Amino acid sequence: MAILVTEKTRVVVQGITGSQGAFHTGLMKEYSSDFVVAGVTPGKGGQELDGTPVYNSVAEAVREQQVNTSVIFVPPPFAADAILEAVDAELDLVICITEGIPVLDMMKVKHAMKDSKTRLIGPNCPGVITPGIGKIGIMPANIHSTGKIGIISRSGTLTYEAVDQITKAGLGQTTCVGIGGDPINGTQHLDVVKMFAEDPATEGIVLIGEIGGDAEEQAALWIKENYKKPVVGFIAGLTAPPGKRMGHAGAIVGGGDRTGQEKVAYLEDCGIKMVQSPSDIGEAMLTFFN
Amino acid sequence: MLIHEYQARDLFAQYNIPVTERKVFESIEGVKEYATELGQCVVKAQVHAGGRGKGGGVKFAPTPEKAVEHANNILGMDLVTHQTGPEGCHVSTIILVPGLDIAKEYYLAITIDRATQCPYIIASTEGGMDIEEVAESTPEKIAKIKVDPSAGCWPYIGRKVAEALELEGKNARIVAGIAQNLYKMFIEKDCSIVEVNPLVVTEQDEVYAIDGKVNFDSNALYRQKDIVALRDEKEEEPLEVEASKHDLAYIKLDGNVACMVNGAGLAMATMDMIQISGGSPANFLDVGGTATPARVEEAFRILLKDPKVEGILINVFGGIVRCDLVAEGVITAVKNIGNIDLPIVIRLSGTNSTEGKALLAESDLTFETADSLNEAAAKIVAAVKK
Numbered sequence: 001m002a003i004l005v006t007e008k009t010r011v012v013v014q015g016i017t018g019s020q021g022a023f024h025t026g027l028m029k030e031y032s033s034d035f036v037v038a039g040v041t042p043g044k045g046g047q048e049l050d051g052t053p054v055y056n057s058v059a060e061a062v063r064e065q066q067v068n069t070s071v072i073f074v075p076p077p078f079a080a081d082a083i084l085e086a087v088d089a090e091l092d093l094v095i096c097i098t099e100g101i102p103v104l105d106m107m108k109v110k111h112a113m114k115d116s117k118t119r120l121i122g123p124n125c126p127g128v129i130t131p132g133i134g135k136i137g138i139m140p141a142n143i144h145s146t147g148k149i150g151i152i153s154r155s156g157t158l159t160y161e162a163v164d165q166i167t168k169a170g171l172g173q174t175t176c177v178g179i180g181g182d183p184i185n186g187t188q189h190l191d192v193v194k195m196f197a198e199d200p201a202t203e204g205i206v207l208i209g210e211i212g213g214d215a216e217e218q219a220a221l222w223i224k225e226n227y228k229k230p231v232v233g234f235i236a237g238l239t240a241p242p243g244k245r246m247g248h249a250g251a252i253v254g255g256g257d258r259t260g261q262e263k264v265a266y267l268e269d270c271g272i273k274m275v276q277s278p279s280d281i282g283e284a285m286l287t288f289f290n
Numbered sequence: 291m292l293i294h295e296y297q298a299r300d301l302f303a304q305y306n307i308p309v310t311e312r313k314v315f316e317s318i319e320g321v322k323e324y325a326t327e328l329g330q331c332v333v334k335a336q337v338h339a340g341g342r343g344k345g346g347g348v349k350f351a352p353t354p355e356k357a358v359e360h361a362n363n364i365l366g367m368d369l370v371t372h373q374t375g376p377e378g379c380h381v382s383t384i385i386l387v388p389g390l391d392i393a394k395e396y397y398l399a400i401t402i403d404r405a406t407q408c409p410y411i412i413a414s415t416e417g418g419m420d421i422e423e424v425a426e427s428t429p430e431k432i433a434k435i436k437v438d439p440s441a442g443c444w445p446y447i448g449r450k451v452a453e454a455l456e457l458e459g460k461n462a463r464i465v466a467g468i469a470q471n472l473y474k475m476f477i478e479k480d481c482s483i484v485e486v487n488p489l490v491v492t493e494q495d496e497v498y499a500i501d502g503k504v505n506f507d508s509n510a511l512y513r514q515k516d517i518v519a520l521r522d523e524k525e526e527e528p529l530e531v532e533a534s535k536h537d538l539a540y541i542k543l544d545g546n547v548a549c550m551v552n553g554a555g556l557a558m559a560t561m562d563m564i565q566i567s568g569g570s571p572a573n574f575l576d577v578g579g580t581a582t583p584a585r586v587e588e589a590f591r592i593l594l595k596d597p598k599v600e601g602i603l604i605n606v607f608g609g610i611v612r613c614d615l616v617a618e619g620v621i622t623a624v625k626n627i628g629n630i631d632l633p634i635v636i637r638l639s640g641t642n643s644t645e646g647k648a649l650l651a652e653s654d655l656t657f658e659t660a661d662s663l664n665e666a667a668a669k670i671v672a673a674v675k676k
Binding site: 027076077100101102103104105107108110111112126138139140142143153154155156157158159160161164181183184208210211212213214215234236237238239240241243244245246247248276277278279280 | 373402404405407408409438439440477480482507509510512513539541543551552553554555556557558559561562563564565566571574576607608609610639640641662663664665667
């Protein structure tokens with residue numbers, strides 16, 4: 001078992017003919033050849049990209065290839081439109097890789113999605129991978145291994161650090177979910193924690209967060225009350241000065257937010273084993289399994 | 291992206307939010323004439339940092355002579371506030387505005403609440419003060435009014451704002467309209483925060499926005515050409531301006547250990563580890579997902595321009611970015627830049643890290659390597675302390 005990305009997933013790449021889209025479509029197909037079944041670039045329907053048919057719209061890709069999941073590589077000015085098109089086509093899952101979407105666009109998207117059945121992951125995220133089944137996103141495939149740990153993170157390279165160590169510790173991953181570094185995103189830590197809790201194959205969770213907002217705290221509170229399996233946590237940005245945006249638009253401590261240290265203390269109080277350095281994630285998780 | 295107070299006032303005026311007249315000066319020339327025209331006036335330093343009043347950058351002038359004296363003192367001063375650091379920021383522009391007889395000051399702002407993912411109008415009867423202090427000491431005096439972004443800011447929301455500010459009659463109607471107009475501006479101009487502090491009612495019972503702070507969503511600037519034109523690079527950290535031209539996410543900090551990392555999360559974690567190891571990070575720098583040799587070189591040049599830097603830590607987890615290309619970038623950068631007489635610690639992990647390490651070993655660079663972030667941070671901190 002796994003979450004979000006399973007054997008039933010059929011992927012359409014929105015923005016497949018762009019340089020990022022084309023490049024990563026190749027890598028995704030290399031990992032799981034029958035996973036990406038369609039691409040969409042408005043106006044370029046009828047073409048093929050390395051054997052993958054390109055359509056003018058997501059709806060057409062649904063009709064022709066029964067896709068249920070999309071991954072978005074279109075540039076920021078058009079990304080909100082791409083998400084809404086995928087939602088309109090009633091896909092189960094939309095993963096938006098694009099970085100730099102205006103906040104007000106994402107606010108509109110989120111409100112438009114209120115009554116939809118679609119789950120959005122991202123934007124500004126590395127994507128989702130279920131090792132051995134399929135990869136949807138830009139993460140390096142070779143560091144992953146099948147196993148029993150679920151990983152949730154706001155950041156790309158920090159996820160890779162955690163994945164690499166969990167692999168080297170011999171534990172492997174069920175699914176790794178990058179939820180993205182923007183202040184308004186589709187799926188929060190808490191949503192993913194709940195999914196992992198319902199997945200019998202997931203025997204522990206790595207939760208990686210950042211300064212700013214209180215999404216990590218919400219997940220931690222739920223874990224305290226509902227989740228009995230081990231959780232290892234890490235928060236990045238403890239030394240960042242307040243009011244300065246650290247690369248990710250979401251990584252900024254604003255009025256009313258806990259400081260980084262307060263966030264770590266809160267997660268610790270909820271029973272999460274917090275590590276000081278991302279280098280210690282694998283070892284910390286391994287202590288629960290020896 | 292931040293703008294100056296006078297630019298914020300002009301934007302307010304565009305949205306029919308009442309502001310008083312103002313004139314911008316970069317020298318003393320004309321100050322006396324305009325001050326004479328205004329009668330009593332206020333001289334205000336135009337810098338992006340907050341806390342100008344407490345730092346001596348805002349002065350009331352009852353006479354034109356006083357206005358000239360204040361203008362002379364403020365123009366050219368290095369204004370120190372809680373947001374500037376001890377060296378302060380240089381004042382090259384001032385404005386003169388009429389000195390009003392203020393009866394009551396209010397606070398009005400709009401920002402997006404992350405938890406509900408909606409805009410909120412924030413209103414308080416305690417205007418003119420630091421709103422974070424008000425939130426701390428008397429949170430009941432701050433009203434937070436949610437706006438559903440799909441419905442927009444209807445008149446009843448304006449009325450709620452006026453009620454929260456305990457206004458009645460004519461002024462309630464005016465402030466309700468101001469709240470709606472401010473919301474319109476917030477949405478149309480892709481603001482991340484707009485703040486009117488204070489909004490005042492005068493003894494003559496007139497309403498004015500007499501100070502404003504506006505910040506814009508940098509992701510949306512591509513569609514806000516008129517806002518981009520207001521950018522004042524003088525107000526920004528020069529190294530950050532230069533980095534942004536090369537599309538590098540760089541933030542200057544006060545420490546002496548520079549770091550170059552791929553990915554924002556890992557870059558933050560690297561800064562943290564430098565601190566935990568007993569050092570002090572000089573910057574945040576995310577070279578991003580396309581760390582080509584040219585970008586690595588640009589990043590190196592920017593790091594080296596900070597005179598406080600005494601050592602460099604390079605931490606790259608190769609994913610799509612290949613470690614051998616990063617290594618190549620470092621080698622070329624050092625070669626092109628010339629003698630770098632600083633300790634360098636390099637940690638390469640992930641895709642092609644073995645090849646990357648081999649390239650570094652073959653080069654004639656002097657550096658240390660590390661396998662983990664912990665080890666890398668400890669090594670660079672130790673090297674800097676030597």
